[in-house]
Amino acid sequence: MTDLALDGVRVVEFCDEIGSYCGKLLADLGADVIKVEPPGGGWQRHTPPYFRDEEGVDTSLQFWVHNTSKRSVVLDLETDEGRSLARRLALTAHIVLEDFPPGYLATRGLGYEELHAEKPSLVYTSITGFGQFGPHAQYAYSDIVGQAMGGVMTLAGEPEDPPNMIVGNQANICASIDAAQGTLLALLYAERTGKGQHVDVSAQEAISMAQETAMQTWDLQKRNRVRTGEKGMIPVSLPGWGVYKAKDGWVQLMVLAPAGKDFPALVDWMRERGMAADLDQEPYASLCSQLSMPFVTQVMMNPESAMSVIPHLVHINEVVKAFIATLGAVEAYEEGQRRQLLVGLVSTPKDLAENRQLRARNWYRSVEFPDLGAVVEFPGPPYRLSETPARIGRPPRLGEHTEEVLAELR
């Protein structure tokens, strides 16, 4: 039995989609996270896909991955009894997490002010779309709205398509990750001084950091970054740069980037496979020998040289495309990387499940579901702590721990 970093910390969690990943991070690190759920469960328990496609409150896969290592208590906050029990339970905690619209819990006697007055050391973290104050604090929220308002969607996708959202409820994820940081900072402070506090996290602000350089580009240059799609920032087809179709999937090549071997190493590989075509002949050979991002940038700055070179680059890229099309995607990734070429596999979920690195390091964790008669592999934790490794405990059935937790309160 190894030590747990958050051993002895009790968290009472009133969270659904926005904040449950925060609770998961704390629970996997060893906190006793008691999730208070409404009768019938919240949104996440009703989100497909379900285990074996059998719909039910205890089989949502999204609920599973965001609620590992927790306990579940069902309380109806719309009744006096439920509120009173929730209040007593919350006061046993070091940390309260919640993701209701601002004010919802306060009107039920469970707000920060009330609980903090009774327990000054309490850390109380609110995770919402737009935060606790400000003109949009009461705006209706959903993950895609957070991604839109946070500035990341405008950067994603082809210019002629609608802006793209990022997969996996990333506004909620970012909010949860920031909330976990804020909560642990407040916990460290409370354990040292006895003083608790309110942590306010806005999903809009949390994901806005992921605008990369867009914010600074406006601030310094009064220019908006926009979505540039497949071609990226340089609007011509560059050899060894971008997404390529392999025999059974896709790979991303970034051979022109300053890291790793340069373009000639890619041509060597093609030549070995008999796929270099006419790249060893002029005018292609001398171009291939110096292809790099600085070279391309240089060429593009002079319209005349650009006009003469672009058709050659297009041809070279056609040869690269034809070569990649003969390879399996995983083969292109692993062999390309072995040759120190910047090649990334566009991993499918299956590729991730079979990923040689993740498997060699035993990242996936088996979780037992006795009720379902199943053992299911789960993604492992995001980090490896040598003295206090994170755990991945089975997510609770709805209300699984109601009796045992309420018994403690009696």
Added chain:
Amino acid sequence: MADLPLAGIRVADFSWFGAGPIAGQTLAAFGAEVVRVESEAKIDSLRVVQPFAMNPDGTYKTGYNVSGYFNNFNAGKLSIQLNLNTEKGQELAYRLIERSDIFLTNFTPRVIEKWNLRYEQIRQVNPRIIAAYAPMQGLEGPHRDFLGFGAVLTPVTGISELSGFPHRPPIGVGTNYPDYVVNPGHTVVAILAALRYRERTGKGQLIELPQIESVVNVLGTAVLDYLANGRVQTRAGNRHPTAAPHGAFRCKDDFDSINSPDRWVAIACRTEEQWRALCAAFGHPEVADDPRFATLAARKANEEELEALVGSWTRERKAEDVMELLQAHGVPCGVVQNAQDLLERDPHIKARGYYQYLDHPETGRSAYDGPVARLSETPGYHRSPAPLLGEHTWEVCTRILGLSEEEVADLLAEGVLT
């Protein structure tokens, strides 16, 4: 400063690019003293890429200190120049680690080995150190030395395959998404948990954050769907299995939105009430009961038609007006904002004071992303703008490393502090 959660904690920040430095910046904002170790011999590339601050004549400023990309990730830190390719540089690195609580790096395992910065080595000088390594693939394993950075991580972790429209190739999401919140955020969570453990037991530890594991973790549902059900999910655009309409809808062009005049709103109808409210808000209450759209199942079956209809309602209205209209009716809706919106036009962000403006000697008054988590009693903030390269070399050598002025002068002359 004495009342911030990390007061008295020192961080030896040997990181670069995005993920590592952002983690260090968060620790600095909440009271840690963060010493960023840099060298011209291995310059952080973010110091020399766009966006650069501009001169009044419209040309870009030049040098190591004018990139907004670098500066926004390094506020509140001290910068020391230390050439780790020299033996003396490595000795000074050990001296700094000896006097620090946290060691942070995202250099590759090869570079860490070259500079003798493996955990087994640095714990010899400081057994209480919390040492956080954030390599791309991990410190061990068959792909340990694979090349990569955020742009490669996006496809490798599955984000590219699962994001965007199904009729398009997996082009990614326009940024190196994992670098900015997911990886630095997870790193800080692990460090704070380790700090708590150390406060209770006195024990330091090794933290390894293989970036691939950190990122695949946040796509858990799709991975679990394969592991548990054998289903291989792919990208589904902006749609949602249990909400419709759900997506981005074009509004009236806005030429005040500089070089980005096409305007969009995101709309998510998750309930029947929201769907009815949407129709009513646009003045078409009868559409809510149209058999093609009356239930979620019907709307999903006729989604293309549904999206065209909603798009026709938004197209002639200003995006901000659509947002206010739908929000007044309780429908989740938000403008697809750009950076100009966030910095200048979003009244909410302004009222919350999210961006912090700091006076930087070379870029002038510049915006920084504020700490996201607002702590009511111990609010974090950037105490200073990003440091100039080597701005604090002298200070760190004398005050923290305890060198005499003569020693520092000698090291400067020997090229160790470059």
